[in-house]
Amino acid sequence: MVTQKQIQTLALALRPETVLLAFEGEIRSGKTVDMIQIFHEAVYYNPGELHAICGRDYNAIRDNLLKCNGFGLLDRFSDVDYGKEKIGGYFLTMKGYDGHTKQILLAGYDKVNQWEAILGKTINVILVDECNIADKTFIDECWARQASADKPLMLYTLNGDNPDHPIYTDYINYCKPLGQVPPETLAEMDKYPNKKGYYYYHWKMTDNPAMTPEKIERARSIYPKDSYYYKIKVLGLRGTPEGAIFAQYLDDSFTSPTVEVVYRAAKQNMDECEYLLKTGQYIKYAIGIDLGNNDAKRGTVLSLIGITRGYKNLDVIDATDCQSTESNALVHEICTHIQMWHNEIQNLNAIDSIRIDGFGAVQILIPTIRKELINRKIRTLTDLAIKFGDSAGRKARLDLNLLMISRKVLRWSQRPGAQKSRAMFKKLKYADDGLPFDENQAEMDWYDSEGYAITPFATTLTNALRWYNE
Ligand SMILES: Nc1ncnc2c1ncn2[C@@H]1O[C@H](COP(=O)(O)OP(=O)(O)OP(=O)(O)O)[C@@H](O)[C@H]1O
Ligand SMILES: [Mg+2]
Numbered sequence: 001m002v003t004q005k006q007i008q009t010l011a012l013a014l015r016p017e018t019v020l021l022a023f024e025g026e027i028r029s030g031k032t033v034d035m036i037q038i039f040h041e042a043v044y045y046n047p048g049e050l051h052a053i054c055g056r057d058y059n060a061i062r063d064n065l066l067k068c069n070g071f072g073l074l075d076r077f078s079d080v081d082y083g084k085e086k087i088g089g090y091f092l093t094m095k096g097y098d099g100h101t102k103q104i105l106l107a108g109y110d111k112v113n114q115w116e117a118i119l120g121k122t123i124n125v126i127l128v129d130e131c132n133i134a135d136k137t138f139i140d141e142c143w144a145r146q147a148s149a150d151k152p153l154m155l156y157t158l159n160g161d162n163p164d165h166p167i168y169t170d171y172i173n174y175c176k177p178l179g180q181v182p183p184e185t186l187a188e189m190d191k192y193p194n195k196k197g198y199y200y201y202h203w204k205m206t207d208n209p210a211m212t213p214e215k216i217e218r219a220r221s222i223y224p225k226d227s228y229y230y231k232i233k234v235l236g237l238r239g240t241p242e243g244a245i246f247a248q249y250l251d252d253s254f255t256s257p258t259v260e261v262v263y264r265a266a267k268q269n270m271d272e273c274e275y276l277l278k279t280g281q282y283i284k285y286a287i288g289i290d291l292g293n294n295d296a297k298r299g300t301v302l303s304l305i306g307i308t309r310g311y312k313n314l315d316v317i318d319a320t321d322c323q324s325t326e327s328n329a330l331v332h333e334i335c336t337h338i339q340m341w342h343n344e345i346q347n348l349n350a351i352d353s354i355r356i357d358g359f360g361a362v363q364i365l366i367p368t369i370r371k372e373l374i375n376r377k378i379r380t381l382t383d384l385a386i387k388f389g390d391s392a393g394r395k396a397r398l399d400l401n402l403l404m405i406s407r408k409v410l411r412w413s414q415r416p417g418a419q420k421s422r423a424m425f426k427k428l429k430y431a432d433d434g435l436p437f438d439e440n441q442a443e444m445d446w447y448d449s450e451g452y453a454i455t456p457f458a459t460t461l462t463n464a465l466r467w468y469n470e
Contacts, residue, residue, distance in 0.1 A: 276306065314404060
């Protein structure tokens with residue numbers, strides 16, 4: 001379905017003087033879908049040959065821009081196809097109004113080696129999806145690529161972010177705001193003069209014809225009310241993260257309850273997590289290890305998590321920190337903890353993996369840990385938890401933890417180690433960039449070790465909780 005706003009924004013994008021069109025606003029408000037259509041038309045009418053689509057990485061580009069539930073560039077426009085020869089990365093092709101072939105480069109801004117797709121070229125129409133999570137140097141490079149273009153056009157989409165973010169102070173604040181814009185956003189933009197050809201629209205879920213009142217209700221409930229994420233994502237407003245990230249939510253209701261069960265032929269009261277563990281009812285387990293910083297002589301933390309049927313709960317069953325600092329002693333201590341947990345798990349085939357990351361010498365320790373585990377007859381995949389290593393990944397992890405807390409999926413068992421993990425989560429504070437403030441404090445080690453443990457399930461969990469597959 002085509003809305004009035006889509007027609008207006010398309011007409012504006014195709015005007016000769018337009019050089020920047022920025023869409024900011026609420027999640028699922030149709031910003032990306034509208035931008036894809038604008039991009040397609042703008043490329044079609046552009047005299048230049050090279051154009052680019054930029055997203056976090058190739059997966060994000062494929063899911064959000066090329067497919068996008070059937071609304072993506074490849075699914076929606078039959079004239080767009082994958083390019084044949086390799087020209088420094090992936091690209092698409094389509095025919096323009098002039099009968100010439102247009103090339104659309106695909107660039108992930110998350111990893112510098114994917115930027116190569118755009119370096120040193122003249123690029124005309126550029127779409128940067130979620131432009132606020134891209135590096136400033138990447139954003140500036142995109143503008144530099146357009147410097148010699150005949151008809152440059154920059155297209156941005158984003159949720160709210162910190163008002164001091166350079167994407168606002170260098171570019172977006174110079175836009176002329178059009179349509180309905182929240183007053184606090186207008187006030188920020190009013191401090192800057194308008195540049196010719198720079199335009200801005202704010203988007204709300206009600207702008208998206210696919211969003212029924214029930215879906216809007218559900219979308220609003222995915223982040224805790226009054227949280228920073230609620231403000232920037234659900235309301236699409238700008239805001240500065242401050243104070244505690246989780247403390248205000250993590251009350252005792254996040255400890256697994258005591259339930260009355262029949263265990264070994266006797267009726268008894270038991271911590272529900274304990275019961276699920278003892279009766280082999282978790283469908284998946286994983287262990288996350290954050291290896292410490294040797295200078296600080298501490299900081300190695302292990303977490304054991306379990307997932308209940310249907311991904312209803314993700315439980316931190318136990319967690320612990322290590323005392324050893326010397327490498328051999330540390331490996332021994334780590335493996336002893338793993339062995340203790342291993343002995344408690346009834347359904348060993350449900351163990352997914354052991355995920356490790358941390359400070360410095362991780363690569364050297366992993367083979368030693370693997371060897372020691374095999375000596376102890378523990379044959380679980382032991383590997384790096386690299387998925388969350390980069391900054392966009394750290395945002396994704398925080399996002400997932402907030403989603404799990406808001407939906408009451410994440411729980412901690414009654415064990416002292418698990419309770420310490422919950423207490424450490426409560427200590428985490430925001431830094432200016434919206435990520436946890438990280439100066440190697442103890443709470444970061446506990447948070448990271450849970451983060452590494454959830455890595456294998458991150459995509460499944462995020463999709464389930466964001467109900468992208470509704
Ligand atoms: N005009 C439309 N007609 C029908 N369905 C639409 C339309 N626009 C968007 N949708 C549906 O809504 C979903 C969300 O839209 P979109 O991805 O563009 O939101 P967004 O504002 O970019 O959200 P986010 O901030 O989370 O990236 C799309 O996957 C699509 O299924
Ligand atoms: Mg989007």
